Amino acid sequence: MNNQAVSSFENVNQSESVAIVGAGICGLCTALALNQKGFRVSLFERDVPPPSGDPDQAFFEWTRRGAAQFRHPHAFLGLMCSVLEEKYPDLLEDFFSAGARKVAFKDMIPPHLSSTYQPEPGDEKIWVLMCRRATMETVLRRYVERIPNIEINNKSYITNLEIQHKDGQNTATGLRITDRQDNNLESVRDFDLIIDATGRSSKFHQWLAAKDIEINEQRDDAEIVYYTRHYKLKQGIDEPSRHQEDPSMGDLGYMKYGVFPGDAGHFALIICLPLAETELRKTIKTGGGFDSVCRTIPGLLPWIGSDKSDATTEPFGIGQIHAVWRDYLDQGQPQILNFFAVGDSHARTNPLYGRGCSTATLHAHILADVLNETRDPFARAIRFSEETTNKIRPIFDASLREDKNGIRKSAELIHGKSQKEKWSFKQWLGKSFGDALGAAAKETITVQRGIAKTVNLLENPGDFLKDPKIRRTVFLYMLRGRRKNQGVQRPRGLERDEMLEHIASLG
Numbered sequence: 216m217n218n219q220a221v222s223s224f225e226n227v228n229q230s231e232s233v234a235i236v237g238a239g240i241c242g243l244c245t246a247l248a249l250n251q252k253g254f255r256v257s258l259f260e261r262d263v264p265p266p267s268g269d270p271d272q273a274f275f276e277w278t279r280r281g282a283a284q285f286r287h288p289h290a291f292l293g294l295m296c297s298v299l300e301e302k303y304p305d306l307l308e309d310f311f312s313a314g315a316r317k318v319a320f321k322d323m324i325p326p327h328l329s330s331t332y333q334p335e336p337g338d339e340k341i342w343v344l345m346c347r348r349a350t351m352e353t354v355l356r357r358y359v360e361r362i363p364n365i366e367i368n369n370k371s372y373i374t375n376l377e378i379q380h381k382d383g384q385n386t387a388t389g390l391r392i393t394d395r396q397d398n399n400l401e402s403v404r405d406f407d408l409i410i411d412a413t414g415r416s417s418k419f420h421q422w423l424a425a426k427d428i429e430i431n432e433q434r435d436d437a438e439i440v441y442y443t444r445h446y447k448l449k450q451g452i453d454e455p456s457r458h459q460e461d462p463s464m465g466d467l468g469y470m471k472y473g474v475f476p477g478d479a480g481h482f483a484l485i486i487c488l489p490l491a492e493t494e495l496r497k498t499i500k501t502g503g504g505f506d507s508v509c510r511t512i513p514g515l516l517p518w519i520g521s522d523k524s525d526a527t528t529e530p531f532g533i534g535q536i537h538a539v540w541r542d543y544l545d546q547g548q549p550q551i552l553n554f555f556a557v558g559d560s561h562a563r564t565n566p567l568y569g570r571g572c573s574t575a576t577l578h579a580h581i582l583a584d585v586l587n588e589t590r591d592p593f594a595r596a597i598r599f600s601e602e603t604t605n606k607i608r609p610i611f612d613a614s615l616r617e618d619k620n621g622i623r624k625s626a627e628l629i630h631g632k633s634q635k636e637k638w639s640f641k642q643w644l645g646k647s648f649g650d651a652l653g654a655a656a657k658e659t660i661t662v663q664r665g666i667a668k669t670v671n672l673l674e675n676p677g678d679f680l681k682d683p684k685i686r687r688t689v690f691l692y693m694l695r696g697r698r699k700n701q702g703v704q705r706p707r708g709l710e711r712d713e714m715l716e717h718i719a720s721l722g
């Protein structure tokens with residue numbers, strides 16, 4: 216196990232008792248990061264641990280009510296992968312042994328460009344880890360379980376936060392716990408530091424509000440629903456190439472679709488629909504409807520079909536896709552000391568962009584650095600908030616802008632607004648630029664690399680557009696005209712009215 220040199224605070228850190236609530240992706244990463252800084256950690260998790268056995272058992276059998284997204288497919292982006300690679304290289308080996316696969320930047324380059332590919336510094340960080348989330352979480356959990364200074368309390372449901380109010384300042388002091396392994400025995404345990412890693416269903420802000428501590432929250436609905444169905448390739452069927460002429464991931468305007476290759480021949484298809492697409496949403500809730508819609512998309516045909524794969528689950532959806540940001544300072548002053556929220560409970564983005572686990576991993580390490588830097592509770596709260604804002608807010612803001620764009624586009628399509636009439640010159644320019652960028656990304660490695668860095672969160676979203684070489688290339692594509700650029704971009708598939716006719720014909 217890679218227990219890198221711990222800081223000079225090691226012994227001091229050991230004297231602080233730390234509770235992390237939630238042993239999901241961020242809770243586990245926070246435990247690892249704090250362990251590297253010499254802290255002793257107690258994790259509290261409401262669910263049972265992963266079943267013993269292989270990833271299939273974890274995927275099909277693990278009861279995971281605490282993480283509603285557990286069986287939706289996940290891609291683990293470059294930011295997360297490069298943090299794990301740098302800090303816990305042996306953990307990565309465990310992922311690979313469990314069947315996870317690395318898709319490197321050179322594998323993402325289509326064959327027509329691959330002969331011109333010259334590696335550049337930084338390319339080694341552009342890679343994606345592909346496996347089912349059940350596989351990732353099981354391996355991560357087992358790795359953490361082997362670390363002596365981390366205690367994991369399973370079936371321990373946290374029901375409230377204890378605080379002390381003294382000299383006008385609130386300080387977190389303990390947790391109220393229901394032990395579901397022991398007849399729902401209730402108890403209170405004191406801790407020096409309490410970390411909320413309870414994800415999208417976090418109730419800490421509500422518990423704080425009940426104690427008159429109002430946490431400022433920004434919440435924006437992405438107005439979409441996300442549907443998944445899992446499949447397994449039949450024996451003897453090879454995984455289709457990621458470089459088919461028709462892309463296995465795309466946006467038809469009224470519907471986004473994608474294939475998530477997993478491990479051991481498993482893969483998932485996702486369909487993402489605006490809330491307003493009621494008829495389509497109704498159709499894809501059934502297995503037959505879901506498959507029938509997917510089979511109209513040429514990019515998905517190599518994957519589904521009775522001769523290619525078998526469905527292993529029914530389709531299932533998840534709603535409440537909100538961008539949520541919580542601010543634990545009020546006018547620059549900490550609302551509560553010795554309490555920190557990490558991962559989804561602090562900042563949540565639309566799953567379509569696959570950013571949550573990466574920001575969670577980064578956040579875990581930001582917190583560990585801050586807690587290791589100083590023992591002053593005020594300084595810790597302020598520093599953590601500053602670092603979160605500096606490093607995670609740009610990702611959140613970019614995601615929110617993408618959500619707003621998506622909402623606007625789908626409203627234009629569904630309500631049949633005349634786009635031409637309504638476009639201002641600025642909007643037209645924006646669309647031309649977007650089309651040119653998309654086309655240039657398909658045809659030039661330089662632009663593709665820039666986009667891959669943004670997508671993988673290896674730099675602030677959109678920073679690649681500051682590169683003069685990339686700007687020049689995109690400008691030249693703009694000069695070709697929108698029609699040509701759109702032609703390169705749009706995946707083949709039914710137009711919305713054709714799709715509505717198709718589903719009406721299903722009866």
Ligand SMILES: Cc1cc2nc3c(=O)[nH]c(=O)nc-3n(C[C@H](O)[C@H](O)[C@H](O)COP(=O)(O)OP(=O)(O)OC[C@H]3O[C@@H](n4cnc5c(N)ncnc54)[C@H](O)[C@@H]3O)c2cc1C
Binds near residue numbers: 260371415441
């Ligand atoms: C449909 C969907 C698809 C996604 N796809 C991707 C993707 O492709 N790539 C990506 O990076 N991210 C993706 N995400 C986001 C990702 O799942 C989250 O960002 C990530 O899991 C956040 O980690 P977390 O630890 O903060 O929360 P979680 O992983 O949700 O963990 C929270 C943990 O807290 C526990 N818990 C909750 N309440 C309590 C309590 N009261 N007491 C004790 N324990 C409690 C839960 O059981 C759970 O284990 C997706 C999200 C969704 C919804």
